[in-house]
Amino acid sequence: MTIDPRTLPKAELHIHIEGTFEPAQIFQFAQRNNVKLAYPNVAALEEAYKFTDLQSFLNLYYAAMAALRTERDFEELTIAYLQRAKAQGVRHAEIFFDPQAHLERGLSFDTVINGLWAALQRSSGEFGITTALIMCFLRDQPESSAMQTLELALPHRDKIIGVGLDSAELGNPPSKFQAVFDRARAAGFLTVAHAGEEGPPEYVWQALELLKVSRVDHGVRSMEDPLLVKHLAQTQIPLTVCPLSNVRLRVVDRMADHPLKRMMEAGLCCTVNSDDPAYFGGYVADNFSAVQQGLQLTGDDLMQLARNSFTSSFIDDLSKQHYLDEIDGVAAPT
């Protein structure tokens, strides 16, 4: 069966809204906000997209955020993502944002959330995409900063479904954030965390046991620990895998070396996602195409990944069934 990755209905569960900031839009917003960038033009900026590891990417990712200043910027950024996501077959998106990266530049929490929220309220009507927001804490900042950010988010509890953990992983284990995650869960937030991207399997164990995450973001290094693989297979805790990101950030050398296929064969609940598509050369359907080609995944494999994206999402059971039926329709003979 041939499956077209672009028309396959899917949920995107690992997407940083700031990672959808395309070079042309960075310059457009910088100009209208009178922000001076370190690069003279789009071509020079793109020339810098040659990453050697996670930190080399994060340096550029945070620098580009200087161009985001107003509610309108966050709304337009999100609308542009939703437009592209629609063209990639996305029906539901659970979107990360990094408030601390904006607060430290002098923006208010309300500027960020109001801009994002204005776009998300238009999403289902204009793009046919339902959405949820996940607020990530920056793990290279102290836990006290995460705690203050959580306090700022409490008045917006109705707009934010969960909290996550991102930024520089090595040296910043999940254990550092146990108290703030405890408090977030007590306030009713679901939890997820980046773990096992560059960090060791021990960080995945900590995310599960200390932060009590519903999903692990990336988790590819789990494959180095047979006991962890067994545990993840038994519990079916989903892993939001980002193949193009892993190649571009040198977690793996080539797509052919990516562990996704082995993870699926080991019985893990994997999903495919785009992470920071403006930086890594493709949106979510492009990630499906890349693993289809690089790992020789079959049509059935792609359908399984699409099914997993909905069953792993935070939508209700009725909506999950609706999307699973839609996927079955793709497979049905015409």
Ligand code: ADE
């Ligand atoms: N922030 C944005 N993208 C990220 C990634 N791939 N890992 C950690 N933090 C991030």
Ligand code: ZN
């Ligand atoms: Zn990520």
